[in-house]
Amino acid sequence: MLGATYSLLGIGLTLVFGLMNVVNFAHGEFYTLGAYATFAALVLGSVNFFLAIPIAIVVGAAAGALCDRVLLRPLRGASIDTVMLVMIGVWIAMQNAELLGWGGVAKNIPTPLPTQPLTAGPVSVAPLRLFVFVVSGLLILGAHLVLAKTKLGRAMRATFQDRETAALMGVSIDRIHTITFAFGAGLAAAAGALLGPVFLLYPSMGDLASLKAFSVVILGGLGNFAGAALGGLVLGIAEELGAGYISSGYRDAVGFIIIVVVLLLRPAGLFARAERVG
Amino acid sequence: MRRSGSRIVVAASLVAAATAPAWVWNPYHLHTLIMAGIFAVLALSLNLLLGYTGQLSLGHAAFFGIGAYASGLLTVKLEWSPWIGLVVAIALPALAGWVIGRLALKIRGAYFVLLTISFAGVVSLVSVNWMELTNGPLGLPGVPPLELALPWLGEVSLRTKSAYYYVVVAAVALCYLVCLGLVRSRVGRALVALRENETLAESVGINVTHYLVLATVVSAAMAGLGGGLYAHYTRFVSPEVFLFTYTVTMVIMVVAGGKGTLAGPVLGAVLFTALPEVLRAATSWQWQMLLYGVLLVIVLFFLPQGIVPAVQRRR
Amino acid sequence: MRRAAVALSLVVMVGLALIIPGAFAQQDPIKIGVIQPLSGSVAASGNYIRMGAEIARDWINGRGGVLGRQVQLLIEDNKSDPKEAATAAEKLIVKDKVPVIVGAWGSSMTLAAMPKLEEYGVPMVVETSSAASITKRGNPWVFRISPPSEMEALGLERYLKDLGVKKADFLAVNTDWGRGAVGAFGDILKKSGANVGLAEFMEQAATDMNAQITKVKAGNADTLFITTAVEQITLVLRQAQEQRLTRKIVTTGGSSAPSQLIKQAGPAAEGTYHILFFLPWFPEAMPDGKLAKAFVDEWNKRGHPFDGLTEGFRGHDGVLTAVEALKTAGKPDPKAVRDALWKVQLMGLNGPIKFEKDGPAGKESGQSKPSIFLVQIKDGKIALPAFAKK
Numbered sequence: 001m002l003g004a005t006y007s008l009l010g011i012g013l014t015l016v017f018g019l020m021n022v023v024n025f026a027h028g029e030f031y032t033l034g035a036y037a038t039f040a041a042l043v044l045g046s047v048n049f050f051l052a053i054p055i056a057i058v059v060g061a062a063a064g065a066l067c068d069r070v071l072l073r074p075l076r077g078a079s080i081d082t083v084m085l086v087m088i089g090v091w092i093a094m095q096n097a098e099l100l101g102w103g104g105v106a107k108n109i110p111t112p113l114p115t116q117p118l119t120a121g122p123v124s125v126a127p128l129r130l131f132v133f134v135v136s137g138l139l140i141l142g143a144h145l146v147l148a149k150t151k152l153g154r155a156m157r158a159t160f161q162d163r164e165t166a167a168l169m170g171v172s173i174d175r176i177h178t179i180t181f182a183f184g185a186g187l188a189a190a191a192g193a194l195l196g197p198v199f200l201l202y203p204s205m206g207d208l209a210s211l212k213a214f215s216v217v218i219l220g221g222l223g224n225f226a227g228a229a230l231g232g233l234v235l236g237i238a239e240e241l242g243a244g245y246i247s248s249g250y251r252d253a254v255g256f257i258i259i260v261v262v263l264l265l266r267p268a269g270l271f272a273r274a275e276r277v278g
Numbered sequence: 279m280r281r282s283g284s285r286i287v288v289a290a291s292l293v294a295a296a297t298a299p300a301w302v303w304n305p306y307h308l309h310t311l312i313m314a315g316i317f318a319v320l321a322l323s324l325n326l327l328l329g330y331t332g333q334l335s336l337g338h339a340a341f342f343g344i345g346a347y348a349s350g351l352l353t354v355k356l357e358w359s360p361w362i363g364l365v366v367a368i369a370l371p372a373l374a375g376w377v378i379g380r381l382a383l384k385i386r387g388a389y390f391v392l393l394t395i396s397f398a399g400v401v402s403l404v405s406v407n408w409m410e411l412t413n414g415p416l417g418l419p420g421v422p423p424l425e426l427a428l429p430w431l432g433e434v435s436l437r438t439k440s441a442y443y444y445v446v447v448a449a450v451a452l453c454y455l456v457c458l459g460l461v462r463s464r465v466g467r468a469l470v471a472l473r474e475n476e477t478l479a480e481s482v483g484i485n486v487t488h489y490l491v492l493a494t495v496v497s498a499a500m501a502g503l504g505g506g507l508y509a510h511y512t513r514f515v516s517p518e519v520f521l522f523t524y525t526v527t528m529v530i531m532v533v534a535g536g537k538g539t540l541a542g543p544v545l546g547a548v549l550f551t552a553l554p555e556v557l558r559a560a561t562s563w564q565w566q567m568l569l570y571g572v573l574l575v576i577v578l579f580f581l582p583q584g585i586v587p588a589v590q591r592r593r
Numbered sequence: 594m595r596r597a598a599v600a601l602s603l604v605v606m607v608g609l610a611l612i613i614p615g616a617f618a619q620q621d622p623i624k625i626g627v628i629q630p631l632s633g634s635v636a637a638s639g640n641y642i643r644m645g646a647e648i649a650r651d652w653i654n655g656r657g658g659v660l661g662r663q664v665q666l667l668i669e670d671n672k673s674d675p676k677e678a679a680t681a682a683e684k685l686i687v688k689d690k691v692p693v694i695v696g697a698w699g700s701s702m703t704l705a706a707m708p709k710l711e712e713y714g715v716p717m718v719v720e721t722s723s724a725a726s727i728t729k730r731g732n733p734w735v736f737r738i739s740p741p742s743e744m745e746a747l748g749l750e751r752y753l754k755d756l757g758v759k760k761a762d763f764l765a766v767n768t769d770w771g772r773g774a775v776g777a778f779g780d781i782l783k784k785s786g787a788n789v790g791l792a793e794f795m796e797q798a799a800t801d802m803n804a805q806i807t808k809v810k811a812g813n814a815d816t817l818f819i820t821t822a823v824e825q826i827t828l829v830l831r832q833a834q835e836q837r838l839t840r841k842i843v844t845t846g847g848s849s850a851p852s853q854l855i856k857q858a859g860p861a862a863e864g865t866y867h868i869l870f871f872l873p874w875f876p877e878a879m880p881d882g883k884l885a886k887a888f889v890d891e892w893n894k895r896g897h898p899f900d901g902l903t904e905g906f907r908g909h910d911g912v913l914t915a916v917e918a919l920k921t922a923g924k925p926d927p928k929a930v931r932d933a934l935w936k937v938q939l940m941g942l943n944g945p946i947k948f949e950k951d952g953p954a955g956k957e958s959g960q961s962k963p964s965i966f967l968v969q970i971k972d973g974k975i976a977l978p979a980f981a982k983k
Contacts, residue, residue: 093571104636306687563670
């Protein structure tokens with residue numbers, strides 16, 4: 001169930017890495033931002049729950065675009081480590097700004113969905129989790145369609161494959177980068193908006209999300225869209241099984257061990273043969 | 279002229295470092311300096327990989343933590359001498375570094391980053407869950423301080439801050455010299471060649487794997503030394519030593535100070551150990567980490583190469 | 594240009610550092626250090642305790658302070674990191690010269706700060722930490738007002754029969770606190786003839802506990818003990834309901850903020866039992882009803898979240914204890930305050946505070962024996978179970 005939201009997180013991160021060569025440590029903070037934006041729209045702005053989610057996505061994307069314009073564009077020529085460290089700085093600053101703005105007390109997003117689980121034979125599932133799963137699936141599909149079918153998606157794929165040629169063909173690299181980063185941040189915010197009601201909101205919630213996103217990306221192969229989508233599902237399932245059969249204390253180790261094994265056996269990612277970006 | 283000017287600065291800071299306990303009368307500031315020294319060891323260690331081979335290890339806290347635990351466990355549970363503990367604190371992470379280096383034969387760049395992160399993640403979980411060995415999340419209190427047995431003075435406890443300060447300074451100097459030796463030797467040139475163009479380096483007959491493993495081993499050993507020093511200074515080891523923030527702090531020090539230089543990590547360590555303390559004095563707690571993040575972004579934004587290279591270029 | 598900007602910002606920072614401490618230089622208040630996790634994963638609890646400590650400070654100052662001087666709290670953030678706790682203690686002792694500290698929430702943070710207390714000889718009132726080792730280490734500068742898990746388990750013993758526990762599983766956070774609670778409660782259960790089933794752990798930041806709940810569900814115990822922070826309890830309860838787990842649930846550690854659970858876990862929290870050290874719903878049922886009532890009113894007046902009261906009281910009691918010792922000592926001197934702490938006898942929000950000797954002879958730490966209460970969530974409200982009424 002949660003695998004689908006891991007996929008959302010992973011896709012955003014993998015696109016940003018593949019296209020822009022940016023290791024985005026602040027990725028989890030856009031997830032947090034999405035969750036808090038949902039909370040703000042819902043509780044403070046008294047907007048409908050189903051409307052609050054798109055609002056959160058827009059807020060996340062806008063913040064991502066801003067971050068790219070202000071910080072990443074001027075640093076385009078800098079080394080990957082420098083940019084990564086800048087994102088670490090953004091991560092620390094955003095997380096503490098959230099702490100300052102919202103306080104450390106956990107917040108809860110109320111949903112109109114019933115809490116009683118739906119049962120079909122031996123399987124029971126909460127309606128909320130089903131909703132999260134379906135919406136995540138739709139968003140992944142939507143993201144795929146944008147990349148595969150639209151003119152913008154073509155430009156993004158072209159940039160990914162060969163930046164210089166794409167630029168020669170009249171693609172504005174600056175614009176594509178901003179859109180990509182906003183796209184990635186928006187997807188992370190969507191994951192935050194969806195998981196917020198399942199879990200609780202607190203300023204450091206993004207750390208765990210970042211960790212999951214990185215695991216997903218490495219599983220799927222860096223910069224690989226389909227890989228990230230599948231990797232999220234695999235991670236979600238592996239964690240459940242791992243905790244069920246091994247000690248729950250080592251539950252998070254499952255993700256790490258998968259990463260190490262995958263890296264050693266198939267350094268290009270589990271789904272290296274799958275089509276890249278879209 | 280300029281050259282001698284920089285020599286004066288270097289000499290002055292060396293003298294300042296050597297005599298610090300005499301004029302830093304406030305033990306809190308001395309404490310900050312000791313922490314800065316421990317982090318300087320760690321930053322030098324990380325820099326060897328990041329600055330010279332171009333490989334970023336984001337699992338460096340694992341080597342640091344293994345060192346701290348190795349020394350802590352041997353001295354607390356087996357009551358061995360802390361000096362033997364320190365030696366093991368160097369040897370064990372070096373071994374781990376060798377394994378990582380061997381595993382990472384074919385892995386470069388972002389994949390190396392992820393491998394090291396995962397390694398640190400696993401080690402950290404082991405430290406929490408292997409109760410029998412590590413005491414789990416309860417941590418290991420009561421790590422003994424370093425003692426020095428001199429034949430004509432008897433036992434000298436290095437428990438006082440000024441004494442420990444010199445131990446740490448000696449460690450920094452040792453690591454600095456090891457790095458200097460490595461970098462100036464054939465090894466260093468091979469590593470830089472590897473960083474700049476691996477295929478080319480291989481084609482002129484440099485055994486890339488060999489040098490990469492060597493760099494990882496030395497780097498891990500130094501991080502382990504930092505861990506051992508930390509354990510005997512704070513005298514408490516808990517799984518928090520594996521926190522990702524420790525690695526992040528090291529990366530900040532190296533990159534902001536200037537990677538690929540030897541002075542950069544040391545300067546970075548001093549600056550970024552002092553910064554949180556300055557912020558602690560300057561603002562209330564709500565703003566400290568927020569400002570820390572913002573200042574980090576500002577420094578990098580204007581000096582993407584780091585502080586030391588920016589100063590060098592000016593000359 | 595750019596470098597100039599950087600240089601300028603650095604100069605401004607250092608300038609601020611020099612100016613701000615000078616601003617406090619009026620009539621020489623007595624300083625008390627407070628070390629709490631104000632940022633990081635457990636920031637909520639640390640902030641509640643800060644709020645409670647501030648109420649105690651304002652009340653004391655309203656009554657004219659102590660030794661004719663006002664009380665000033667120097668609040669430091671340990672960022673939920675032991676290294677920071679040690680550094681904060683060093684800073685408070687050496688730079689600010691505080692005669693007494695209240696802190697440092699988590700056991701690993703307290704343990705990391707303890708060598709500093711010994712090194713400089715400054716006492717610390719420990720307000721939350723539960724690890725037994727804190728008072729057993731032979732650090733004569735430690736005075737704990739919170740119950741270690743063993744004491745808490747002992748406090749529950751008299752209710753075990755009424756609760757009807759025959760076999761219990763444990764689900765705890767994988768920290769010193771969770772591990773300690775599983776051990777202590779397990780011992781008491783065995784002693785009183787009940788069986789102990791599974792002991793499952795979850796990482797502090799974990800949000801999905803379905804796998805652990807599945808395991809518990811597969812067993813045949815009748816009770817589940819949960820030890821973790823309120824956020825994680827909320828998630829466990831919700832996920833247990835999704836999985837239709839039917840167990841008697843008891844939370845330990847006093848951090849469960851049941852009114853927050855009612856709001857955030859809703860029907861999933863129905864019927865659960867909670868061990869607490871302060872009952873803001875029934876102030877009159879507390880050992881000092883008037884004090885408890887006044888504290889709850891003041892807390893509400895300041896607009897602090899009601900759910901924080903079950904943590905916030907610790908800050909109040911910690912500061913009150915420190916001030917009482919300062920008064921007895923007659924001067925803000927760390928050693929005198931330490932000696933005075935042994936003589937402290939007062940009524941806090943939790944109940945009477947009085948230190949007994951604990952740990953190796955000759956260098957004992959102080960341990961007070963706090964009161965322990967049990968409540969149940971019933972029909973969406975907090976209730977005292979019939980068997981637990983006074």
